[in-house]
Amino acid sequence: MPQFFLNKRLIVLLISIIILVALIGFSLRERSQPSWPEQFVKDTSGWVQSLVSKPTQYVVDLFGNLQDLQNTYQENKQLKTRVDKLASLEAQVQKLEKDNKQLRDVLGEKKTLSDFKPLPATAIGRNPDQWNDIIVIDKGKINGIEQNMAVMTATGLVGKIKSVNQFSSTVQLLSALDPKNRISAYIQGEANAYGLVEGYDAEKKQLLVKRIPYDAKVKKGQTVITSGLGGVFPAGLLIGTVESVKTDQYGLNQTAYIKPGANFYDIEDVLVIKRNATQPAASDMGAQKGENL
Numbered sequence: 001m002p003q004f005f006l007n008k009r010l011i012v013l014l015i016s017i018i019i020l021v022a023l024i025g026f027s028l029r030e031r032s033q034p035s036w037p038e039q040f041v042k043d044t045s046g047w048v049q050s051l052v053s054k055p056t057q058y059v060v061d062l063f064g065n066l067q068d069l070q071n072t073y074q075e076n077k078q079l080k081t082r083v084d085k086l087a088s089l090e091a092q093v094q095k096l097e098k099d100n101k102q103l104r105d106v107l108g109e110k111k112t113l114s115d116f117k118p119l120p121a122t123a124i125g126r127n128p129d130q131w132n133d134i135i136v137i138d139k140g141k142i143n144g145i146e147q148n149m150a151v152m153t154a155t156g157l158v159g160k161i162k163s164v165n166q167f168s169s170t171v172q173l174l175s176a177l178d179p180k181n182r183i184s185a186y187i188q189g190e191a192n193a194y195g196l197v198e199g200y201d202a203e204k205k206q207l208l209v210k211r212i213p214y215d216a217k218v219k220k221g222q223t224v225i226t227s228g229l230g231g232v233f234p235a236g237l238l239i240g241t242v243e244s245v246k247t248d249q250y251g252l253n254q255t256a257y258i259k260p261g262a263n264f265y266d267i268e269d270v271l272v273i274k275r276n277a278t279q280p281a282a283s284d285m286g287a288q289k290g291e292n293l
Helices: 002-028 036-107
Strands: 116-125 134-137 150-153 156-164 169-173 183-187 193-201 206-213 223-226 238-247 253-260 269-275
Touching: 183 206, 183 238, 193 253, 206 238
Parallel strands: 156 238
Antiparallel strands: 116 134, 116 269, 134 169, 150 156, 150 269, 156 169, 183 193, 183 223, 193 206, 206 253, 223 238, 238 253
16 A cells, blocks of 8 residues: 555656646747736736836926926026127127228228138038048139138138139148148237247147247137238137147247137038238248248
8 A cells, every 4th residue: 555655656746747847848949929927927017117117207307307497597598698798799899890990981091901801611521531631612713712811610710721723622720730831820918919820739629829929918718819910811810719828948938729719620611711901922921932821
């Protein structure tokens, strides 16, 4: 009798092992549809996740919208302040232009160093290997473009015309490492401060204005414009603002680091500037061949 029960237990154990192996094989095989227990667990967990995530996401979105609304309010407030200032500046500029015109009419002066004629153009080519050196625009000789004309965007000066074809032109950027690429600059302040834009710090992404007299009072935030005295560019074209100033090793001159007004990396629409004032000969300015100020 004990032997019978022992054999019965052995048979049950073997049958259980067979069933277990069959279940494992069944669960491991590829199936197009999950079993109903798996489906039940997935549906239940998905429903619970949806029940929890939707209110949570709603609260997160609500706080995000409130933050965006607050930021929009602050930006709108700042923009209104700027608009009020722009309206005031526009009125002042109109008055100054009117007074300037009247004075010039009285004196019989028809042209100044700041007079120029803008010609709109579009950048159509840029070599990745010379990204900081040159761009190609869609205006050429047929449009009246000439070599050494200034080129700028709406936010500041970017360079000059280097070469001209019939229907296109090449622009040399201020960020190009060319020792002959110099521009006579004027730093606006309590006293006149002149220098030359010579070089570009690629790491800081700033222009270098060198040969500033050692005793000139140059401060951060001052505006830098073209002086018009180089004989090529008209006066008053925005170059950028002063970021820092340092004295050279001999203490005779200063060098100002200028944050450009224009974005040299992203240039699309530009203005080619034709100077109205008479342009002196390069030899009269003491410049070498191929050099301009």
